[in-house]
Amino acid sequence: xxNNNKVTNDIGAxxxxxxxxxxIDRYNLDIDAQAILVASRLMAAGAKLGxxxxxxxxxxxxxxxxxxxxxxxxxxxxxxLPSQLAEHLGVTRATVTGLIDILERDGLVSRRSxxxxxxxxxxxxxxxxxxxxxxxxxxxxxxxEAMVGLLNIEERSVFLDLLGRVTQGISALTGxxxxxxxxxxSNE
Amino acid sequence: xxNNNKVTNDIGAxxxxxxxxxxIDRYNLDIDAQAILVASRLMAAGAKLGxxxxxxxxxxxxxxxxxxxxxxxxxxxxxxLPSQLAEHLGVTRATVTGLIDILERDGLVSRRSxxxxxxxxxxxxxxxxxxxxxxxxxxxxxxxEAMVGLLNIEERSVFLDLLGRVTQGISALTGxxxxxxxxxxSNE
DNA sequence: CTTATATAGTTAGGTTCCTAATCATTATAT
DNA sequence: ATATAATGATTAGGAACCTAACTATATAAG
Numbered sequence: 001x002x003n004n005n006k007v008t009n010d011i012g013a014x015x016x017x018x019x020x021x022x023x024i025d026r027y028n029l030d031i032d033a034q035a036i037l038v039a040s041r042l043m044a045a046g047a048k049l050g051x052x053x054x055x056x057x058x059x060x061x062x063x064x065x066x067x068x069x070x071x072x073x074x075x076x077x078x079x080x081l082p083s084q085l086a087e088h089l090g091v092t093r094a095t096v097t098g099l100i101d102i103l104e105r106d107g108l109v110s111r112r113s114x115x116x117x118x119x120x121x122x123x124x125x126x127x128x129x130x131x132x133x134x135x136x137x138x139x140x141x142x143x144x145e146a147m148v149g150l151l152n153i154e155e156r157s158v159f160l161d162l163l164g165r166v167t168q169g170i171s172a173l174t175g176x177x178x179x180x181x182x183x184x185x186s187n188e
Numbered sequence: 189x190x191n192n193n194k195v196t197n198d199i200g201a202x203x204x205x206x207x208x209x210x211x212i213d214r215y216n217l218d219i220d221a222q223a224i225l226v227a228s229r230l231m232a233a234g235a236k237l238g239x240x241x242x243x244x245x246x247x248x249x250x251x252x253x254x255x256x257x258x259x260x261x262x263x264x265x266x267x268x269l270p271s272q273l274a275e276h277l278g279v280t281r282a283t284v285t286g287l288i289d290i291l292e293r294d295g296l297v298s299r300r301s302x303x304x305x306x307x308x309x310x311x312x313x314x315x316x317x318x319x320x321x322x323x324x325x326x327x328x329x330x331x332x333e334a335m336v337g338l339l340n341i342e343e344r345s346v347f348l349d350l351l352g353r354v355t356q357g358i359s360a361l362t363g364x365x366x367x368x369x370x371x372x373x374s375n376e
Numbered sequence: 377c378t379t380a381t382a383t384a385g386t387t388a389g390g391t392t393c394c395t396a397a398t399c400a401t402t403a404t405a406t
Numbered sequence: 407a408t409a410t411a412a413t414g415a416t417t418a419g420g421a422a423c424c425t426a427a428c429t430a431t432a433t434a435a436g
Contacts, residue, residue, distance in 0.1 A: 001395090018295035023325075023329075027322065027326070029325060030213050031329045032333060034341070034345075035290065035335075036329060036331040037348065038339070038347060038402040040332075041352070044239060044278070045234065045351055046230075046237045046238055047238065047353070047356075048358055049230060049234045049358050049361075050231075050238065051393095052359070054421090057234065057363060064422085065422070080206060081384080090232070090235070090236075091423070091424090092423075093384075093386085094425080099422095100375075100423080109348060119383065119385070120384060124260065134215065141219045142217075143225040145220060147223075147354065147357040149223075149393080150353040150354070150356060150357050151353060152225070153222070154224065156222055156351055157222075157348065159350040159351075160222075162339060162343055162347040163226075163229055163347075165338040166233070166335065166336055166347070167229075167232075167233045167237075168338060169334065169338050170237050171240070172335045173331050174240045174243045174244060175235075177331070217404070239424090242391090242424095252392085269415095270416095271414060271415080280393080282394075282395080286393080286416095290401065299388065305401075305406085305413095305415095306400075306402080307415070
């Protein structure tokens with residue numbers, strides 16, 4: 001119904017090599033145009049995937065964040081502290097609070113005060129929440145698998161390796177100029 | 189002061205293969221765990237890159253979207269219609285209106301009513317906007333290049349190829365179940 | 377024991393981008 | 407010519423996630 005297949009927006013914005021070259025030439029920079037192209041394509045892909053992911057999960061009445069929270073709960077015997085969830089999901093505690101609010105409203109999780117520590121309020125996956133995950137699993141995983149279906153087993157391995165290294169390199173955007181990409185920040 | 193190098197949040201959430209396996213096993217699905225891992229890692233990478241990108245551009249007083257708009261203007265002789273910008277950037281016209289509002293407030297672009305068609309209002313890159321791009325170019329491109337610095341030339345080619353195919357596959361999340369990934373709508 | 381400090385969670389407010397509805401102008405059909 | 411439809415841009419309101427400030431509880435220091 002509302003899901004008109006009018007191809008919505010569909011981000012026709014695929015950066016090209018000539019585009020990258022032109023940008024670099026304009027300022028006479030000593031930069032590899034292909035490197036810029038890789039960066040641009042990855043950004044475009046990330047944005048597209050993020051958008052597609054929201055559409056995918058909205059079919060089940062969830063958002064990407066709320067699904068990930070439920071899945072993480074399921075991976076931890078159905079009970080976790082908000083702070084643990086925040087760390088696992090890589091979002092702030094404030095964000096987790098918001099995710100829980102909606103999931104609780106929808107009956108998929110519940111909150112319980114801890115007796116050990118009065119500050120803590122653990123989050124529990126309800127039976128309804130578990131059922132939701134169970135019901136969506138077949139389609140969800142089938143779609144994810146289909147997403148990488150154009151790569152064979154070996155290519156997937158290569159892709160994982162390369163993607164891992166590029167992901168490390170992302171810190172070049174945020175860190176000190178000229179510093180090497182940092183190893184994962186370890187403890188603290 | 190609070191110049192804590194505590195590396196903020198930093199998304200410590202790197203999905204592992206055992207995690208993917210566990211999820212699939214839980215429901216006895218016939219799915220390749222590595223495929224799920226690739227999908228999960230790409231999602232994580234996309235989110236991380238998006239976040240890092242905002243931090244990067246905020247150093248220059250811009251957001252990712254506003255930078256892209258300026259760069260696209262520069263690529264088109266400094267003048268474009270909002271609808272063209274929306275298409276090039278892969279966002280809605282409503283979003284473009286918002287981006288222009290702020291860029292105009294900051295003096296980096298200006299609006300001009302068209303004489304041909306009274307509905308159109310073209311967007312123009314001001315001298316100040318061009319200067320902004322000129323000033324940020326060296327650092328911006330150096331950082332992008334550094335981001336993929338852990339890949340050699342050949343690996344970059346391979347990565348582009350594989351990423352391209354995965355990007356095509358993203359439509360598996362949004363399209364009909366079981367349908368083949370669509371060819372890109374190639375603007376020729 | 378009382379005061380200072382750290383920690384868990386929440387609230388308040390901001391940013392980015394979205395969809396849907398609206399306004400103004402142009403094109404089309406009677 | 408006039409009503410109807412299509413189109414370009416904008417406005418209004420919503421969703422996701424952020425930072426910073428706040429509340430309540432726990433721990434440490436004197």
